[in-house]
Amino acid sequence: MLQLEKINVYYGESHILRDVSFAMEPGQVACLMGRNGVGKTTTLKAIMGLLPVRSGRVKIGERDITDEVADRRAKQGIAYVPQGREIIPHLTVRENLQLGFWARANKGNGATEKAAFEEVYRLFPKLTQILERPGGVLSGGEQQQLAIGRALLSDPKVLLLDEPTEGIQPSVVDQIEDVIIGFKSQRRFAILLVEQGLHFAARLADAYVIMAKGAVVAAGKANELSPEEVKRHLVV
Ligand SMILES: Nc1ncnc2c1ncn2[C@@H]1O[C@H](COP(=O)(O)OP(=O)(O)O)[C@@H](O)[C@H]1O
Numbered sequence: 001m002l003q004l005e006k007i008n009v010y011y012g013e014s015h016i017l018r019d020v021s022f023a024m025e026p027g028q029v030a031c032l033m034g035r036n037g038v039g040k041t042t043t044l045k046a047i048m049g050l051l052p053v054r055s056g057r058v059k060i061g062e063r064d065i066t067d068e069v070a071d072r073r074a075k076q077g078i079a080y081v082p083q084g085r086e087i088i089p090h091l092t093v094r095e096n097l098q099l100g101f102w103a104r105a106n107k108g109n110g111a112t113e114k115a116a117f118e119e120v121y122r123l124f125p126k127l128t129q130i131l132e133r134p135g136g137v138l139s140g141g142e143q144q145q146l147a148i149g150r151a152l153l154s155d156p157k158v159l160l161l162d163e164p165t166e167g168i169q170p171s172v173v174d175q176i177e178d179v180i181i182g183f184k185s186q187r188r189f190a191i192l193l194v195e196q197g198l199h200f201a202a203r204l205a206d207a208y209v210i211m212a213k214g215a216v217v218a219a220g221k222a223n224e225l226s227p228e229e230v231k232r233h234l235v236v
C-alpha cells in the first residue's frame, strides 16, 4: 500500500538516498533500521513530502504522490511523527491535537471528532491533565505522546514514527510500546518505525528494512532477520 520505487534524494549536491525501494502491506509494522546517518530520517521526510525526490516514485495504494506537497499527502493518509517530535511550542496541547484532526481528509461530524479525541485520551491519559499547557513546556515523554496522538487524529493509512523512544524515560517507552502493539492488533493502519532499540523493534515489527549509506541493503520478514545482518549493519 506504501511503495517507494528507486527514490533518490539530495541535500544540495550530496547524494543521500540511492535508489531506495521497498513496499509495505496494509496494517503491517515495518522497522527501518541502520546506523546513524544512513538516511532513515531522510527516507521518512521524502515519504511525507518534506524533501523533494530527484528521481523515483512514491505511491500510496494506486496513487502516485511523488509530486504532491506534504499537506496533500497528509490527506492521503500519511502521518509523520518526527525525530525530536516538533511540537508547536506556543500552541497548547489541545491546539496541537486539533492540528492533527484538521489534517484528516474525512472529518465526519462532531461525533466523529469527539470519538477521535477520546481515543487519544484513552491511549494517553496524561494528555487530559495538560490540555491547556503550551507544547513547549512538556517533558520529552509528554511531547512524544502528544506527537503520536496528533498523528493518530489525522486518521492515517501509514504512520511514520522516527525513533519514538529516543531520550524518553522507560515507563513512557513501555506505554508507547503498548500503544503500538494495540495499533498492530487492530491492523487499522501500517506503521513504518525507525528504531535503534533492537529489542523494542523485534517485539513490534512484522518486517524489516536495513539501510547502509543511503541504500537498502537487506529487507524481509522480521523473524528471518539474521544475526549476521544485524552484526554487519547495526552493531556499532
Ligand atoms: N539538512 C541537511 N543538510 C545536509 N545534509 C544532511 C541534512 N540532514 C541530514 N543530512 C545528511 O544526510 C545523511 C542522512 O541523514 P539522516 O537521514 O538524518 O540519517 P539517520 O536518520 O539514518 O540517522 C547524513 O549523512 C546527514 O549528515
Ligand SMILES: [Mg+2]
Binding pocket: 040, 041, 042, 083, 162
Ligand atoms: Mg534519524
